[in-house]
Amino acid sequence: MSTPAPQQAVPSGGADAEETPPVSVSEPLASILVVDDEKLVGWSLCQRLARDGYRVEVAETGELARAKFRSGFDLVLLDYQLPDADGLELLRELRVSHPDTIVILLTANATVRRAVEAMSEGAFYFETKPFDVDAVALLVGRALETTRLRREVRMLTAGSSAAAPPMIGESPVMRQVKRLIQQFAMSPTSTVLITGETGVGKDVAARTLHALSSRAAGPFMNITCSALPDSLLESELFGHERGAFTDARQSRRGLLEQADGGTVFLDEIGDMALGLQAKLLRFLEEKAFRRVGGHIDIRPNVRVIAATNRNLQESVRRGEFREDLYYRLAVLSVTVPPVRERDGDVELLSKFLIDHYNSEFHKDVRGISPRALNALNAHAWPGNVRELKNVIERAVLLSRGTMLDVEDIGSLNREQESRGRAVHGIRLPAAGLDLQDLEIELVVQALERTGGNQTRAAALLGLNRDQIRYRMAKFGLKPLRLTKDQTNPAD
Numbered sequence: 290m291s292t293p294a295p296q297q298a299v300p301s302g303g304a305d306a307e308e309t310p311p312v313s314v315s316e317p318l319a320s321i322l323v324v325d326d327e328k329l330v331g332w333s334l335c336q337r338l339a340r341d342g343y344r345v346e347v348a349e350t351g352e353l354a355r356a357k358f359r360s361g362f363d364l365v366l367l368d369y370q371l372p373d374a375d376g377l378e379l380l381r382e383l384r385v386s387h388p389d390t391i392v393i394l395l396t397a398n399a400t401v402r403r404a405v406e407a408m409s410e411g412a413f414y415f416e417t418k419p420f421d422v423d424a425v426a427l428l429v430g431r432a433l434e435t436t437r438l439r440r441e442v443r444m445l446t447a448g449s450s451a452a453a454p455p456m457i458g459e460s461p462v463m464r465q466v467k468r469l470i471q472q473f474a475m476s477p478t479s480t481v482l483i484t485g486e487t488g489v490g491k492d493v494a495a496r497t498l499h500a501l502s503s504r505a506a507g508p509f510m511n512i513t514c515s516a517l518p519d520s521l522l523e524s525e526l527f528g529h530e531r532g533a534f535t536d537a538r539q540s541r542r543g544l545l546e547q548a549d550g551g552t553v554f555l556d557e558i559g560d561m562a563l564g565l566q567a568k569l570l571r572f573l574e575e576k577a578f579r580r581v582g583g584h585i586d587i588r589p590n591v592r593v594i595a596a597t598n599r600n601l602q603e604s605v606r607r608g609e610f611r612e613d614l615y616y617r618l619a620v621l622s623v624t625v626p627p628v629r630e631r632d633g634d635v636e637l638l639s640k641f642l643i644d645h646y647n648s649e650f651h652k653d654v655r656g657i658s659p660r661a662l663n664a665l666n667a668h669a670w671p672g673n674v675r676e677l678k679n680v681i682e683r684a685v686l687l688s689r690g691t692m693l694d695v696e697d698i699g700s701l702n703r704e705q706e707s708r709g710r711a712v713h714g715i716r717l718p719a720a721g722l723d724l725q726d727l728e729i730e731l732v733v734q735a736l737e738r739t740g741g742n743q744t745r746a747a748a749l750l751g752l753n754r755d756q757i758r759y760r761m762a763k764f765g766l767k768p769l770r771l772t773k774d775q776t777n778p779a780d
Contacts, residue, residue: 319433320344320361324354324379325368325395330418334366337422338429351379358383359530359540359585362390364433366425369396369403377410384411386531386540391432395420456490456497457641458634462626469623470494474501480573482558482618483596485625486753488675491596492556494625499552504592507551510544515560523565524581526553527572533582545578549589558618559599559610570614593618600755628670628677635665638674639681643693646685654685657693664695671751729764732757741768 321343323334331347338345346362348354351374354367365383369376380392394407397418404415413432416425456467473481474497481498483491492511499509512525520534528543544553555561561569572578573593577586595618604610628635639662643654657665670676684697735746735757747757761768 319363320346321429322346322348322354322357322362322365324348324351324365324371324376326350326372327368330368330395333422334425337426341426341430343429350374354379355382358386359583361387361587364391364393364429366393366395366429369394369407370398377407380407380410380412387542393425393428393432455641456493457638458631459637460626460631460634463631463634466494466623466625470498471501473621473623474498475503476621478621479592480618480620481592481594482601482620482622483594483625484601484622485596485598486627486673487598488673489625489627490674491598491625492554494623495552495554495556495594495596498594499554499592502552502592504551508548509552509554510548511554511556512544513556515557519562519565522561523568526565527568527578527580528583528587529581530583533580540580543580545572545589545591546587548591550591552592552594555593555595557597558595559597559601559604563609563611566611566614570611570617573614573617598753598755600759603755603759628673635670635677636662638677639665642678642681643685646682650686652685652688653691654688654693655691658695660695661693661698664698669751725764728760729766732760732764732766736766736768743768 321338323331323338323345325331325334325347326349328349331349335345335347346357348357351371354371354374358365367376367379367383371379376394376396380394383390383392391413392411393414393416394412395416395418396403407415414428416428456463456470458464458467481495483494485491495511496509499505512522514522517525524533524541524543526543526545528541528546531538531540555569568578577588579586601610601615601619605612605615628638636657639657643657646652647654665677665680672679680698681693684693688697731750732746735749736743738749739745743757743761744754747754750757752760760766
């Protein structure tokens, strides 16, 4: 079986590969790797499987097989005994790096012990040489179909358990947001930017966009960019190869690979480091990336939705965010409004949350009194929907009646009264005052009280970090002049 195979008959998985007819117009071509040192065996399987519409590659050594494994295949036909590697060891490696890949072992020396060992290591089947290539082709088709059905079941199960929460609101601004999200969901553009204050529900908007799109059956993967160190965030997004860093004992697929056919949601994108922004930009422009420590381009089909509570244009001007990435992300953008701008939505949100917590806590709260509703509507809701959610959760949990009243949200009223007394305590001098001087003084006091921490200082003034930074720049206030300790540049 050493007859050399005609090289032109072996289809390659590269960009210059000769096209073969697809199995169906709706399914992508399955990719198959034949690992066998007998050239005639490899050539015969290639010819037969290519006729069925598969993309087929061949590796005649264990070393070459390991290199090709990185590209990822739907199925591998693996010889048990290679001149430079043990097939069972290659099977174990493949199960670690690509657990979804189907493996069918081929051997000329079949024993019951070998078959049991191979199946226990995760092989789909154990085929004995010599074999009929038509029989192997049928086995390949059966293996791929079985795996496809399992994958569909997993996706349907995941989809049902992670359904998008509804976007509650009928105010004019929320209706406009809903219209935009519906339009964006149908758009072929792969990137969407969602902006808005903390707690407004940017994640809900992202999940709704995914659920309304043609990718709804695919995975929805989300990650908060500020929650991980830069190096770990890069590995989580793009994956890594074995040995890429100290603890990389095995290859790992990142979120972009895992979300193939679906959506990746990057929350708090404004906190991503500049170096990682460059790698993300390359993926968005070229639709390809490399794992950490990798040398092969990977091209998943994913939509990227990014969200931030920062003013990215200000971040661009300060050199904290790449201008080219900003314009790439903001091709389609929508701003989710704060609760204080959503006339009438507090009542709708409250009723929805009451129903939700009734179910969770086995309560029977049937509504909210006019007095309580007036108190909720009068509140400024600096924490937006997240704050409202916390208030209703506590009120439902502690309520002893069937209607929520002001006593159930008493802590909210006391907070408002405290704020009201503080504001009303300010007296305008008879000679008047300069409002800008007052604003500067309040910003300075807030920064001094928090030791220069801009996030906490902003919270004291009912602002976000970008807003207080804008005022500092506007008034020429320098952090080092306001505190003995140097302000954290990442603050």
